[in-house]
Amino acid sequence: MLSRRHFLVTALAAPLAPRRLWAASTLTSGSWQLDTLSDGNLMLPGDFVLGGMPEAEMREIVARYGLATDQLTPPCNVTLLRDGTNTVLFDVGAGPDFQSSAGKLAESLEALGVAPEEITHVLFTHGHPDHLWGLLDEFDEPVFANAEYAIGQAEFDYWTDPETVDSIGEARTTFAVGAARRLAVIADSVRKLSDGEEVLPGIAARLTPGHTPGHMSFELAAPSPVMVLGDAIGNHHIGFERPDWASNSDQDKDLAAKTRSALLDRLAAEQMILIGYHLPGGGIGRAEKAGSGYRYVADL
Known part of the structure; x- marks a missing residue:
């Protein structure tokens, strides 16, 4: 039996500091509890995701979701699994060195009452800054010191x-430098x-390449x-309605489109619950077939 609840957590970073309101979603299934926790959001130029797409159709799709095309502010949802034995994080957020609007995972965990030393495992989907750069503290030591x-x-x-x-392209040079430095520590x-x-037990790695060369999803x-x-599916609009379109956010655009289309085929056919790092409302939902594409359904 599966149940889901949404909740808001108000956290104070320090006395007299502005209050931060955290949105989180909890999914329970048997002895498992899954929480998606906010790491904040990204501030992206629209072209980083939408550039090169068929202009008129792209603008029509994005407008239906109430979004602008010049800047996108996708949320960042870090998944926490507790099964009674293990406490597992899927990615670690951006940390303090990427964008000021992101890197809020520590506050979210504190608001939930989970200490960094309680994390037993960290599973990385890929090495981009908003997923990996929260690995180290200010002394370049792993934040989650007890984790595998x-x-x-x-x-x-x-x-x-x-x-x-040297091969990743000028726009992503800092991605490569930052990932190499952090991965060297572990x-x-x-x-x-x-x-x-x-x-x-019960967690399998699934290669879903294209966004990055070795991107993993976890089943x-x-x-x-x-x-x-x-x-692997980076947004709730173009990514679902036109998964076959190449996106500038992917390092291998053609492979990412093939991966995205195949994933959506399976997710929709099996009505499998999905959790997307940049999907709205905590990122927990399903995919439904809609015409020649798909629709993201947040309510379970």
């Missing part, structure tokens, strides 16, 4: 390859995953199966 870490083998190899910084202990590998075999998508 895992990332896709191909993803680890890509970001730790010295040649990546290089000797991080577990490298292959497609289909069972990471923990949870809870009583009701759940797919933690990371950025």
Whole structure:
């Protein structure tokens, strides 16, 4: 049996500091509890996602969702799983060094009453800043000191390859430098995953490449199966309605479109619960077939 609830948590960062209102979603399934916690949001130029798409149709789709095309502010949803034995984070947010609007995971965890030392495992979907840069504290030590870490083998190899910084493109040079520095700290202990590998009981790694070369999603075999998508489906509008369109946010645009389309086919056919890192309302929902594309349905 599956149930879901939304809640708002008001957290005070310091006495007399402005109050921050955190939105979170909780999904319970059997002995599992999944929380999606806000790491804040990104501030992206519209072209970073929408550039190169068929202009008239793209604008019509985006307008129907009440969004502008010059700037996008997608939320960042970090997933926390507690199963009675393990306390697992899927990605660690942006930390303080990427964008001032992001990097709020520590406050969200505190508001939920979860201490960093309680995290037993961290599973990375990929190495982009908003997913990885929250790994280290100000002393370059892992924030989640007691956790075991895992990332896709191909993803680890890509970001730790010295040649990546020269091949990734000028707009993403800092991504490569930042990922290499952070992964170097855990290089000797991080577990490298292959497609289909069972990471923990009931959690399987699924290679979903294109956004990055070794992007992983994670399939949870809870009583009701759940797919933690990371950025394999990066938004709730174009990504669902026209998954076949190339997006500038993806490093291999054509491969990402194929991955996205195949994922949506499966998610819609099986009515599997999905959790998207940049999807609205906490990111928990389903995909439904709608005409030649799909529709994101947030209410379960």
